Amino acid sequence: MTRAVLSIGSNLGDRLANLRIPVRSLAAWLVAASPVYETKPWGVTDQPDFLNAVLIVDDPDADEWTWLDRAQSAEQQAGRVRTRRWGPRTLDVDVVTVDNVTSTHPDLLLPHPGTPTRATVLIPWLALDPAADLPTHGPVAELLAALPPTDIADVKPRTDLSLHP
Numbered sequence: 303m304t305r306a307v308l309s310i311g312s313n314l315g316d317r318l319a320n321l322r323i324p325v326r327s328l329a330a331w332l333v334a335a336s337p338v339y340e341t342k343p344w345g346v347t348d349q350p351d352f353l354n355a356v357l358i359v360d361d362p363d364a365d366e367w368t369w370l371d372r373a374q375s376a377e378q379q380a381g382r383v384r385t386r387r388w389g390p391r392t393l394d395v396d397v398v399t400v401d402n403v404t405s406t407h408p409d410l411l412l413p414h415p416g417t418p419t420r421a422t423v424l425i426p427w428l429a430l431d432p433a434a435d436l437p438t439h440g441p442v443a444e445l446l447a448a449l450p451p452t453d454i455a456d457v458k459p460r461t462d463l464s465l466h467p
């Protein structure tokens with residue numbers, strides 16, 4: 303089996319509709335979809351707020367490259383145009399982990415190196431799985447507790463929104 307954790311985000315266009323694109327295209331392998339969060343942009347801060355969420359998917363026939371391929375197909379379906387690093391996007395799908403695989407290949411770094419410091423990933427992931435563990439880093443709850451409180455305050459649940467139509 304390969305169980306993957308995917309982080310999804312959108313800050314352009316119909317953000318919720320964009321997040322639902324991978325939910326639909328990955329439906330056959332979807333184990334769980336997190337709540338949706340409204341988040342302040344990190345990295346490049348002069349851009350619109352994001353909606354972020356996390357998906358857990360499982361496919362016995364997939365490896366890590368299959369998941370990257372599926373993630374990138376969903377981005378393309380959302381009409382994503384690559385602009386600047388960390389800039390606004392209709393849909394970003396990052397492969398956070400695939401089982402306990404580690405990879406230093408630049409096209410597929412695993413676990414995704416941004417994860418330990420991104421409340422926008424850790425909070426939705428923890429909501430789905432309180433015992434979540436980031437391979438080579440440790441419990442997600444501990445990583446989150448180590449972040450500045452302002453990072454956590456910048457990630458707000460949108461209980462009025464759902465990834466399922």
Ligand SMILES: Nc1ncnc2c1ncn2[C@@H]1O[C@H](COP(=O)(O)OP(=O)(O)OP(=O)(O)O)[C@@H](O)[C@H]1O
Pocket residue numbers: 370373384386387388389394395396397398408409410411412413414415416
């Ligand atoms: N774990 C991963 N998940 C998704 N893409 C990855 C991963 N590791 C490396 N990449 C590579 O990153 C590139 C895409 O980068 P992208 O423009 O989405 O970065 P970003 O989302 O702006 O920044 P970040 O990766 O820090 O979130 C792709 O070429 C992809 O092959």
Ligand SMILES: Nc1nc2c(c(=O)[nH]1)N=C(CO)CN2
Pocket residue numbers: 310311312341342343344345346352354387388389394422
């Ligand atoms: N809040 C938030 N900020 C970001 C995000 C994101 O998903 N959420 N993604 C980025 C590029 O990957 C850059 N900044």
